[in-house]
Amino acid sequence: MTAQLNARGDVAVLVPAAGAGLRLGPGGPKALRLLAGEPLLVHAVRRVAAAPSVRLIIVAAPAADVEAVRALLAPVAPVTVVAGGAERQHSVAAALAAVPEDVGVELVHDAARALTPPELVESVAAAVRGGCAAVIPVLPVVDTIKEVGSAGAEGPSGPAEVVLGTVDRAVLRSVQTPQGFRRDVLAAAHAAGLAAHTDDAGMVEKAGIPVTCVPGSDLAMKITRPLDLVIAEALLHVA
Ligand code: CTP
Ligand code: MG
Numbered sequence: 155m156t157a158q159l160n161a162r163g164d165v166a167v168l169v170p171a172a173g174a175g176l177r178l179g180p181g182g183p184k185a186l187r188l189l190a191g192e193p194l195l196v197h198a199v200r201r202v203a204a205a206p207s208v209r210l211i212i213v214a215a216p217a218a219d220v221e222a223v224r225a226l227l228a229p230v231a232p233v234t235v236v237a238g239g240a241e242r243q244h245s246v247a248a249a250l251a252a253v254p255e256d257v258g259v260e261l262v263h264d265a266a267r268a269l270t271p272p273e274l275v276e277s278v279a280a281a282v283r284g285g286c287a288a289v290i291p292v293l294p295v296v297d298t299i300k301e302v303g304s305a306g307a308e309g310p311s312g313p314a315e316v317v318l319g320t321v322d323r324a325v326l327r328s329v330q331t332p333q334g335f336r337r338d339v340l341a342a343a344h345a346a347g348l349a350a351h352t353d354d355a356g357m358v359e360k361a362g363i364p365v366t367c368v369p370g371s372d373l374a375m376k377i378t379r380p381l382d383l384v385i386a387e388a389l390l391h392v393a
Contacts, residue, residue, distance in 0.1 A: 161209065167208055168214070172238020193226060195265045215236070220237050234252050246262055258336070261332040264376060274370070300321065
């Protein structure tokens with residue numbers, strides 16, 4: 155059944171979905187790869203559409219697949235589909251250009267985080283609505299993290315690496331999406347055309363604007379490598 159979005163909601167969700175999915179291996183753009191018989195993008199959009207304050211969803215699709223993505227998503231939710239760009243940042247910018255001026259809260263959400271619960275979309279949006287300029291969902295880091303450098307010598311699998319130091323894990327966080335922004339804040343960050351960043355909050359942070367953390371969700375894991383698809387399939391029972 156096609157989801158209804160909330161015409162009185164104050165949130166636009168931009169969904170960059172134009173990546174190639176190289177780390178997932180051969181098989182076409184990642185957002186269109188299947189998880190339990192449905193494309194990742196369908197899983198992602200269905201959950202975003204279920205968040206009560208979402209007024210519109212803008213998907214940046216691979217340029218060659220814009221029409222196919224429109225047809226794919228039409229039965230899922232009313233979405234706007236635009237052509238994405240060569241880098242994630244360009245795809246976000248293309249989606250951003252399609253947001254009407256009266257939307258106050260903008261969320262940027264990876265299609266690759268296909269199982270992200272609607273509750274996380276709402277909690278990020280609520281924090282922006284509550285006065286935060288920029289909001290990211292985060293999880294504690296579970297592994298020990300070390301800084302390494304080249305040893306200069308050849309090891310069994312290429313140049314050997316040696317440990318330079320151990321980073322204090324207690325102050326580190328893994329960052330997820332959706333990331334939320336006051337409209338003017340995201341617009342200014344993109345207009346500044348800052349150097350490549352893997353997330354939008356990175357651009358805002360470089361501009362000196364405070365970025366607030368809210369608790370993330372294990373279900374918002376990013377599907378990146380083949381193992382992640384196996385994990386996501388298992389998680390479908392709880393997502
Ligand atoms: N993305 C995008 N446009 C790009 C690159 C990435 O819209 N030019 C999107 C992806 O579709 C994904 C999200 O940004 O939903 C996060 O990117 P990532 O997980 O790196 O996906 P891919 O770039 O597709 O994967 P890979 O880096 O393995 O090629
Ligand atoms: Mg990528």
